[in-house]
Amino acid sequence: MTALLEATGVGVRFGGVRALDDVAVTVRGGEVCGLIGPNGAGKTTLFDVLSGIRRPDRGRVLLDGVDITRRSPVWRARHGVRRTFQRQQLFGQLTVEDNLVVAQEWRRGPVAARRARAAELLRVCGLERLAGTYAGVLPVGQARMAELARALADPPRLLLLDEPASGMSAEERGRLAAVVRRVAEEEGCAVLLVEHHVSFVMELCARVVVLDLGRVLAEGPAEAVRADPRVRAAYLGSAGSVSGPAECDPAVDR
Template sequence: MAQSLSATDVSVAFEGLRALSHVTLDVPRETVTGLIGPNGAGKTTLVNVLTGFQKPTDGTVSLDGESIAGVPPYKVRQKGIARTFQSGRLFSDLSVLDNLEVTGVGLGLSRREAAKKADEMLDWIGISHLAERTAGGLPYTDERRVAIGRALMLEPKYLLLDEPAAGMSAEEANDLAQLIRSIIAEVKCGVLLIEHNIGLVLTICDHIHVLDSGEVIEVGPPAAIKASERVRHAYMGTQAEAEGAVL
């Protein structure tokens, strides 16, 4: 059986407006797959399709060779597909520890088991000092780390990170890259990295998909993406250069 999270020929239309058009993407285990493109390219829509938040108009989504069409988001998570959100979506009134603990309970652990796993996860990520902090009062970058920790509860098969480096300094983005490498090495899940930080994507991803106006315009390893005139024209030559990416 194929060990991957796959979208095949996926299209999404909202009242006649096509957000995705015949998109095919494969996220293998133990690799980092990049997904880049300008604002409005359809990246988050695709993540929503992969995690059950958006039903595709056409096409299929499969988990390790098995269709997960029509599976609701909470069951998609139980099957081993975890994600973060651009907006964080932490339980702002709960402590950091409780945010992870709630996820563990939702995935079937007892309260005691969930608390233990949550504590271990915070320690593994290196943010155990935030355990008792109220999530709603966290700085933006710490919120991102907590969201990743919450998504990693019970070691998912696939982790989808939606712009995790947003607002981070170069040093913080480098720390994030190290964390993602550790996730691949120790959790052994497949990671889909959706990101506007082109330098991070080119540095850490094994394979990259480029979306523009809802269509995949290029697929390949970092060197091929970096050399692509089509990608440069559609994305890197405008927004990425403004953000300081060196091509």
Template sequence: MSEHILEARGIGVRFGGVHALTGVDLSLRPGEVCGLIGPNGAGKTTLFDVVSGIRRPDRGRVLLDGADITRRSPVWRARHGLRRTFQRQQLFGQLTVADNLLVAQEWRGGGGGLAADLLAAPTRRTHERERRARASTVLRECGLAPLADDYAGALPVGRARMVELARAVADPPKVLLLDEPASGMTADERGQLSAVVRHLAEEENCAVLLVEHNVAFVMELCARVVVLDLGSVLAEGTAAEVRANPEVRDAYLGTTAA
């Protein structure tokens, strides 16, 4: 069994004549928070799409808990604990905040017609209680309990981002991919986001991969940072190591002279 819960090995993606990713290797351990940074066009979202199953790579493999999932669907990956959020908000705007979290757990309900429903009624009631208990816990941890009955589509951007995170973890994940989760958040909301991510890693042993343009936020939150540039891994290490890397300063953070 691998020590890594998630591995991307030699990932290559090409759009026509453009190489979006060229042999990218990336791995995550359970309970780790890793930042993925780089300039626009570096390939960060493309890598997220490959890992989450939205795009199949031209070469390379994706492994979850040691098993090759390269050809598995996004739904299969989600049901086996690999979740993500998106740059563009993807909430069910006409549902309440609480119902957004309940929908994320609905796949556990099963099916099978009226007879099966009658036979499984006690089990279904148990599942329903468990789903609502988990949703209530996550809402509280994310600071969303007062908004539980509000419609998701009416929320300001920062709160909506937090609902997206809450929905992604409503059913406990093994791996969580967060694509610019702090976009549109206030400083207080970013602090709350950091607290939730740390809780997921430390208390629920979830591996978190974070793409975020707020470099200071990434450096403060993440134990390890990976830098992509032109579709390749430019650097990898602790926040201090990456910050001190002259190639990273030139490519992304800005040189001292600049």
């Protein structure tokens, strides 16, 4: 199957620091791909490039074969590229339901249709009883799920999830995984997620890409990546047991 997302030769420098160096990542429609690596590996910078927040110094980003390297974040969002962030971006003064309705307003369809879509996502994401709750008072785990629902409000083609399981309980992570699988399998969405909870990544993602010092260190099936001695040395071994829920400092990485 042709890749829906294809980034090739991506390079980004911050002064004398090479944040990304000849990075290549592909994700097919219907696939959930994990992106892991130690803090400072360049994961957030790569997401900034893919979502249009930062223009790379070199390389290209293709969406379903179309070069979008110079396209704005707004253009990408309106053509199906959705992203969540490490830090919550909900409108705290709006209810959870209204956050989902607002995410669809650019299409200018009937309000009833937007509210119907919001109701569907509230149900899928287990947020029905919180529909009228102001987003600003949600606990972290529920806020993360509300952000995912908002990213899905206008059906995405490419979904970029930046530490979506951070702060979630085991039960919430289970629901998150179920929703992500559903979006990929039933709607054909390509999903790329960054997550420090390694066991979550290994259970959810069939394929994993590992970044280290701005370069792709390893890529392949989850179990093969878990067993790669280079990955164990650079990331998994320093974060904890490779068979356990390895997590490291969730600080923003560049």
